Amino acid sequence: MTTESWRGRIALMAAHCAGMVDLVALPVWVGTLIERYRFSPQQAGLLATLFLVGAVLSSLVFAPRFNRLNARLAAVAGYAAAALVFLAASRTSEFALLALLHAMAGATAACGLSFTHGTIARSANPHRLFAIVGMALGVFAILFLGATPNLLASFGGPALFTVFAGVMAVAALASAVAFPRGVVRSDEDLIAEVSHLPRAVWFGIAGISLMALTQAMLFSFIERIGVDRGFGTEAVTGVLIALGFVNLLPAPLAAVLETRLPARHVLLAGPVCQALIAVTITFGSGFIAYAAPTAVFAAVMIFTHTFAFGLLSRLDPTARALAGTPAMLMIGAAIGPILGGTLVQLFGYPALGLGAVVISSAAVVMFSRVFAARGAATTTTLEIA
Template identity: 50%
Template sequence: MATTECARGRLALCSAHVAGMVDMVALPVWVGSLISGFGFSPARAGGLASIFLIGVVVASLYLAPRFNRMNARILVPIGFIVCGVLFLLNIVVDQYEIMGIFHFLGGLALGCALSLTHGTVGRSTNPHRTFALLQFANGVFAIGFMGSVPLLIHAYGAEAMYYTFAAIMCVAALLTGCFFPAQLPTPQPKRSTAKSHGSLPVGVWFGIAGVSVMAITQSMMFSFLERVGSAKGFSVEQLASMFVILGFVNLAPAALAAVLEKRFKPHLVMQFAPLFQIGLALLIVYSGSFYMYAAAGAFYPFIMIFTHTFAFGLFAKLDPSGRVVSSTPAINMLGASIGPFLGGVLVQEIGYGALPYAVSVLALVAMLSFFMIGRHIKRNSPVVLSH
């Protein structure tokens, strides 16, 4: 029987995380294809991605409090199968409203699978390290995805994107159906964290708010990364090379987060991360050099991946029951669901130049939230900060 600590179980968890987070990896390709291939406006294209992410959020919010009563070994592969079918259905329809329904239902199915996956990771021996492994696997996947899918779409049309999504779901369903880890008993919390099974600590809510706001800035800027480059006149080949570099760069943050687990305090990592989002967003939009644009674009997801790994480990310590980490898809994608639509409206009404300023405002809000979680932890939960 597979567990979270054996190779088969970790392979299943990696495949589930990769498939469950494919929307975040694919956002610039997804939104760009909906604009250039399907002919949607920036707001409508971003809106479809947002509808999908809202479905993920709704499923996660429903399942997270019920995580300990769910049979993840059955529900996770079913969720991927249903999501894959719904992706394929988008190819045979051309009405925006029906595509919106399929996207929402697909998000529900994916959110179910991802929420149960993250809840299982939260119950592993070392959630920080396990989640870092999953993020590393996602970085490996991103290299292949970003290096091939934009070229496939250019050669065969925007429908190739949905065929690719469906194939990814099929592989995840197969691996999780065979090897998904068995549910482990809920660990007994230490005396100092006994409250974690009642109402959530105040610090958790500040952390949830901060991660969600960071996710807005991530998805809003990342969704239009390809479109910004295209507007600057960069070729398809140049943009594809930038996405390949992005994939290689983003192998690093998860591994780095695992190595630095004992050296960096999670709340401090979270507090400073939004500043880097501001700087990179300014470079992406206002740099006239392809190399500066590509470097900033390649490093932009790095910040969220690195920060999210520390946040996941901190949430697992603050709430050992697994409820909060099971709601990670909702925490992350609640913000991510707003980003593509908000970015689309700003681009449509003002232009790409508005994006870095919106990122700046939201990043400051995230920093304030993370400052508050730091104050709460120092005051009430010294055990969480000890290494």
């Protein structure tokens, strides 16, 4: 089974959706913890943060070992364990136990995701394949955001963790049946394996992490913003479903524009668009000012990250950096829910918009350094030659 077969790609789609569930589920997740479990915004944000912290630490452990372990077995084991942990979470409402289970769920799911993204990075065209799994995530978002609120209304808060367990179980099964092998490494890749990652890669990792921080900080409270402004649960759920449909577009669009749109332009514009949307959501008034920017908010991250993924796959042929995608995404996202909850509790929702401006500005600086460092490395190589 290879990354160029559709059976292999479908397995990667399922694994990507499971591992990236936080990108889709955070509004419902945090909202459920506040509404159904009666936790404060700060407590709810902390639980989501613990999931993401577990994911970061797990990815930091497994990403450097991507080329030494069996990717298929690691993905199956990670997602199967995550399914069991989420099932256990559905059986308790105690904060301390939920905190432990959130951290364990993040660690196990990120194990599977690290090997999923590392395998994608070792495909013939990582940009295109990442766009394909990104489109699958858009479909998953529609199904999740359309069905989960109704399940919560019928069965209560534990239904959320039961759904998560089911998603992880499907990913484990798909990985067991059809998880693909990456492209065989060249001699140059083997030499690069023992070298340090280029500075440009580290700047790219920092930029993605900062965008993930902005994404998680605001996205965690998207549902609460709409409900607290009096738009009603049905209207807010409709906006989230619309967001899922919009999320179908950025990944295939990024694939089509791969050779037509310079990665530099996308990476510098992405954080700026993120900040503008965040300010519009948190400072706007009226339903349209809330609904329209909310529907496109996640799409900005998906589109920008697809270009970043393709660029980093070229800068790091070993795929170690991209096997660490959960870490680079979730080290920022881990801080987002607890930071957002603290800002909301102390200063209200507008503070989220102001925070997004500051963080997005830093992301622009980091992405600009990717190309400066890349250019310096190219110049040095030419001088040596």
